[in-house]
Amino acid sequence: xxxxxxxxxxxAQSVPLIFGVLTTVAIVFLIAPxxxxxxxxxxxxxxxxxxxxxxxxxxxxxxxxxxxxQRAAWNSLVVxxxxxxxxxxxxxxxxxxxxxxxxSWIRVADALFMSPLVLPALAFGFAALIFVHQIGFRxxxxxxxxxxxxxxxxxxxxxxxxxxxxxxxxLLDASYSLGASWWMTFHRVTLPLxxxxxxxxxxxxxMASFDNVxxxxxxxxxxxxxxxxxxxxxxxxxxxxxxxxxxxxxxxxTLILMIIAERLAGLxxxxx
Amino acid sequence: MRFSESQLALPLAxxxxxxxxxxxxVLVALxxxxxQGGNTFTAVHYIKFFTDSxxxxxxxxxxxxxxxxxxxxxxxxxxIAWIAARAKARWQSxxxxxxxxPILTSVVVRTFSWIVILGRQGILNQIVLGLGLxxxxxxxxxxxxxxxxxxxxxxxPLMVLPILTVLTRVDTNLADASRAxxxxEWRTLWRVTLPLxxxxxxAGCILTYSACVTAFVTQTLIGGARLIYMPLQIxxxxxxxxxxxxxxxxxxxxMIAVLALISLFGMFGRRV
Numbered sequence: 286x287x288x289x290x291x292x293x294x295x296x297a298q299s300v301p302l303i304f305g306v307l308t309t310v311a312i313v314f315l316i317a318p319x320x321x322x323x324x325x326x327x328x329x330x331x332x333x334x335x336x337x338x339x340x341x342x343x344x345x346x347x348x349x350x351x352x353x354x355q356r357a358a359w360n361s362l363v364v365x366x367x368x369x370x371x372x373x374x375x376x377x378x379x380x381x382x383x384x385x386x387x388x389s390w391i392r393v394a395d396a397l398f399m400s401p402l403v404l405p406a407l408a409f410g411f412a413a414l415i416f417v418h419q420i421g422f423r424x425x426x427x428x429x430x431x432x433x434x435x436x437x438x439x440x441x442x443x444x445x446x447x448x449x450x451x452x453x454x455x456l457l458d459a460s461y462s463l464g465a466s467w468w469m470t471f472h473r474v475t476l477p478l479x480x481x482x483x484x485x486x487x488x489x490x491x492m493a494s495f496d497n498v499x500x501x502x503x504x505x506x507x508x509x510x511x512x513x514x515x516x517x518x519x520x521x522x523x524x525x526x527x528x529x530x531x532x533x534x535x536x537x538x539t540l541i542l543m544i545i546a547e548r549l550a551g552l553x554x555x556x557x
Numbered sequence: 558m559r560f561s562e563s564q565l566a567l568p569l570a571x572x573x574x575x576x577x578x579x580x581x582x583v584l585v586a587l588x589x590x591x592x593q594g595g596n597t598f599t600a601v602h603y604i605k606f607f608t609d610s611x612x613x614x615x616x617x618x619x620x621x622x623x624x625x626x627x628x629x630x631x632x633x634x635x636x637i638a639w640i641a642a643r644a645k646a647r648w649q650s651x652x653x654x655x656x657x658x659p660i661l662t663s664v665v666v667r668t669f670s671w672i673v674i675l676g677r678q679g680i681l682n683q684i685v686l687g688l689g690l691x692x693x694x695x696x697x698x699x700x701x702x703x704x705x706x707x708x709x710x711x712x713x714p715l716m717v718l719p720i721l722t723v724l725t726r727v728d729t730n731l732a733d734a735s736r737a738x739x740x741x742e743w744r745t746l747w748r749v750t751l752p753l754x755x756x757x758x759x760a761g762c763i764l765t766y767s768a769c770v771t772a773f774v775t776q777t778l779i780g781g782a783r784l785i786y787m788p789l790q791i792x793x794x795x796x797x798x799x800x801x802x803x804x805x806x807x808x809x810x811x812m813i814a815v816l817a818l819i820s821l822f823g824m825f826g827r828r829v
Contacts, residue, residue: 296741304636311633312652314710315659318670321680325673333673335680375569382566394566397573403763405771405815407788408808409580411795415587415805416580431576438569489661496663498774502792516665517774520672529673532666539662543654553653556718557725 319536326533344530357515361495368433368494373487376441384449401436406499414503424504432500437493441486444555448482484550588805602806619787623770626708630765634716642724660714668778671707699781707779712768716761723757759826763819770815787811
């Protein structure tokens, strides 16, 4: 009897135990690279050795003179800004249409809008380049933004549709029956209730655009070089410590933005 | 008079038709002509691809790479989601925060961190040599094992989030009922929780898989010049060799292969 009790205790505890160990290993595995590159970026030597022998801000100060890198970073910010604006406006409108409509073509549209998440993005980037050439243009910032919107809008759609499905439709009926117009109902009832969902989607779209390589690889050239492509080329050709400093800067800014997104939009709850 | 809300999807639909469907159609059309600007219909690029063992071995290696990385993601991602689903709200937020931190930090930065870790003088080799596990540095950079490890770390959040979404909605009474009826913890996991979370697993596998096969930055920086996967092959043929029709053909082949495998995942999810 006592032996049976022991085995069942082991049986009951082994799942949480083993899963707990796997989770711990995975979390260390997920976080360690970020921490290591952050610490390395403060090195005072020429090498990327970890742990660094001495600490300094010299590579961060060196970024002040890195003109090409600054230009690339600025281009990335401009593209991510416009991509986010367009994704939020087009995505929110489409989400409202899709969340409440029972039309069968809406389901086709849903599959179409979500397909950039599973289609190899690099093939789309190349297709967009061919298309821009075929219609007689050269790649420029507006085309780059449109390409980014295609691959970033699914994030806005996902979080906004999720927020809309939580919305009690009797609130909308109440608003209409009290004589409010569609626009007023949207502005005063719907928007405040789904704002956090839109906000989380906007944040994800911004980060996805800032980080995008497959589309930028084809739609950006020397004049419109964006940061991820610039860094990728830097790492491939000559590995210098300034790359670690930019990486450190990106990590710190991402962390700050994530904390803001968590406070304002409840980011982690929106993703659950 | 209220307008029909389903019309709100039209602007996004218009963008997708002109800048997503049209480019992909142009891509397919270009892959079927002998040279750019020509209009003779031909399948010569497809024949060239499938008669050259170098080309189709790249396709095979790429598809296999995705499977390996997805497998590692599932092995660690499921336990994370399982633990997070059972954690108290506050710890759940912390766990999700830690899981999404890596995916929101630029992919170039994350890949760069791994170069610092896996390099010949990297921290991993310092540990291996320091503990006397090996007499010479372990080669992980520029190997397939290295690429799988880094892909798993970079794409893990895509696996965790869909599974977590499903697990938090699964009725915990079902697992309790299973235990009350005498099933052990493992049996409950295998026969109740796992089947109920299958939609999340399938969604996670699809997202992770399509992200892994098209992960250009990770594949080129960790794999180096000797390990060639489809995205690099498309890029080299399109930009390096300037052979657009052939690059278009291999893009089409790559897209169809990835979509076929993803549909297989989906079918598997419905069958079980």
